[in-house]
Amino acid sequence: MSKQPTPPKWAMRFFQWYCNDHLAEAVLGDLIQLYERRSMSIGKQRADLLFIWNIVQFIQPFAIREKTRQSHLNLITMYRNYFTIAWRNMSGQKMYSFIKVGGFALGLATCIVIALFIRHELSFDRHYEHVNDIYRIYNQTEGPEPGKWTAFPAPFVPLLKSSFPEISLAARLIPYNWYNAGNNLVRRDDQIENTYEEGFAYADPELLEILEVPMVYGNRASALRNPNTIVLSKEKAEKYFPGQDPTGKIIVLNDDVKNQTLTVGGVMENFRPTSHLQFDFFITLSGEEFWPGEQTNWCCWNYNPYIKLRAGTDPAEFESKILSLKKVYVDYLVKEKNQHVDDVRKYHSFKLQPVKDIHLYSEGIHDIIPHGDIRYIWMFGGIAIFILALACINFVNLSTAKSANRAKEVGLRKVVGSYRSSLVRQFLSESVLYSLISFLLALAILAIGLPYFNKLAGKTIDVPWNEWWFFPAVIGSALMVGIIAGLYPSFYLSSFKPIDVLKGSVARGMRNSSLRSVMVVFQFTTSIVLIIGTFIIYKQMNFILTTKIGYDKDQIIMVHGINTLDKQQQTFKDELLALADVENVTLTQYLPVEGTKRDMNQFWREGKSQEEKSHGAQVWHVDEDYISTMGMKLLSGRNFKKELASDSSAMIINQAMAREFGFDEPLGQRVMNWRTWNIIGVVEDFHFENMKGEIGPLCFVRGNWGNIAAVKVSTDDMHKAITSITETWKKFMPHQAIRYTFLDESYARMYDDVRRTGNIFASFAVLAIIVACLGLFALSAFMVEQRNKEISIRIVLGASLQNIFRLLTDQFIKLVLISFVLSVPLAWYIMQKWLQDYKYKIQIGWEVFAAAGIISVMIALLTVSYQAIRAALANPATNLRSE
């Protein structure tokens, strides 16, 4: 008998599990008989397989065990009973229920907010009908100077379009401050008042079609076809031409009637908030040539290409095909005898990026468009899950902690004949009830809290109340979360043996105190990591705002739009200088804050342009008052002098540029771009870009014109200074409102994203701490309740308040300390990663960790001490009376 091979045990067990009693025995007998026969003829292995196959064949309605049918009525009654009991439990212990529901709701609300945020971020640029055919092209260089950027020379896109039939539409875009792209003063040609507007870009006529921009007036295909046309957004059209179709109307930019009048070619709908481009004015590139020969020259890279491929084109293949255009560029470089040509041959490539990836996957691509970051999506998603876990842990912890109170109920139910399965069902339905209530509360919190979050994150996220899927999704997740959170408590609670509980010998919830400790540790670890993260982000923020940046950003008022003063600029400057509070004035287009002009040039040492590689550097045209107004430090050499005519070829460089060229003694050296310059001075490095990057080479050359007057004032009474400046402005420009900003504010705005991240982190940290503390509070209350008698006896025997306090808080403090130890390396690692983005950054010091540790211990102590002190002060007689 034992020699006989037997079919796999698990398969037989599986069969017996699903097959009904009528057939199980007989069929299994048949199958075994068949199996034995087969194993003789074809071997055990194949017989095994066939046996399993047979068993699978039997999974059919006729063979499957019918569910033991319960009376429908009974089921409803049972559930009603479950809910009644749950409700009584809930209202019987108001504090516990409040903490359970409140903490849960708080966690859920956070989660929903983050989920909505992530959904918002993921929805960027997905609304186009042909979303999968739209791409932008960017440059990528590897090798010694790696980089990615989106600007191409003017002839690139026309060449691309004519070379590849796969392209159905191609267009160029100039999105940055360049000629009239960026910001301008605007008026209708029949009015005199100028208004400052931002959001200008140059675009080829086809761009509207590629991006499927919906039009209010005019035709998408032809709106920008004619030279000197402009398309307005609906909002701006309403502003300048309320209630009418502005097509064909004229607007004037910068009060320059001669050269800058544009005809409105159409009105487009405002860009969706979930579009990577946000413009209000598109000026056509058709017929535009910024200087003679510009449109055919490969010298200057200013155009961002967007293309739409014909359906069915393989983008990867196409990407490798367009690389053939590099030849044109290489030829150009060879002709110019440019020394970079070998690098270009080796390392330069053209890449496609799907439009839907632009928002989240543009890390490292230089394009000045504000982006989201997929890493933040992951980070916030992680935080959401952690906070949800914290809330769930509270739930599990509190449920099991209070198990002693439910033990008798479980015992009695079992004695009366309840199955374990129905007890599980009872506790699950209870936790689902909790979860549903918590979700309702969470939605309320969400409705109240979302505007704050939007302000915090600088987003416009709505709760999609009206979407058909929203409430089903909420209820669905309420059920799911309720079941998940209730799983452990319900199995735990339903496992009590009736004899034990009814005899009263269940170790009152102490059995799994180690599990609870683990959970508390988890909660506090998460919270402490968030606290440390917040500290470090704020410290970095503070560092950025207060560090020595190489110039003095305080007390400088920037008066914008002075380009419209035209020839009166100097007079305006002189009149400003005559004002009592004004210390210094400089006219410029270039300032070390975002939103002012930048001009990248290639430089060589004099006469070496065909022998050496070039060095890129910013060229800023400034007047002789610039350095003193900005409080920059001239390290050697001299400033520009007004009276020296030869200073028109003088140049002051920063330290970075001196290093780049390897000048030990820069003074007197000569460098060239399209002409030759004399270096007459070296200015100390100052931050003119975001601190994420290193300070690059930069030089000043002489200029006496600008669109911004930077006014250094020397007074505490800013208001008075501004009033007098405004009055001066009005004398010159009665039809144009003065527009001024403060340099330090503009500077701070450059780091808005850091501040936002800091604030968001802080809020999450606070939320996590609240949730964790709610849990701790309830746990401590429970502990005190459990040890009531012990404490009373200790008091009777002469324990002091201190003793009792120590007794009750020791354990929790220990847990928090463990969490602290765990969280330090974790937080250090994560924040190190975050700081890697910054070239100029703080060192993470021990004091951050110390502060976070002290704070968390204090918070935990405060939370626990309420209960501990209450217990220590209680009258022992009341607690011991019954015995």
Added chain:
Amino acid sequence: MKGTSLGEFEELVLLSVGALFDDAYGLAILDDLQKKTSRNVLISSVHKALVRLENKGYLRSRMGGATNVRGGRDKRLYTLTPAGVSVLNEVRELRNLMWKNVPKIFWEGGKA
């Protein structure tokens, strides 16, 4: 005719039960059918048919006849009920009737 409708396979199973007389259980019926029809028959279809025929009242079953070769498990032994016998007869008579209606010439022509 409603309620007495028999599928072809069901009819074969019924007949097989009749033929096997006292030892009609799943595997035996399977063997019988495979031998006579030389078709590949699934054991699950045999049992499915048996269950259905029993529900229709054409078969009756009892447990018994365990042997060593089947791991000591009982067989479910089927026998025809009177209803089962009469439904077989009905089917047969129907066939006969229809046979008779086919003109003889057809058969002879068919032979030629």
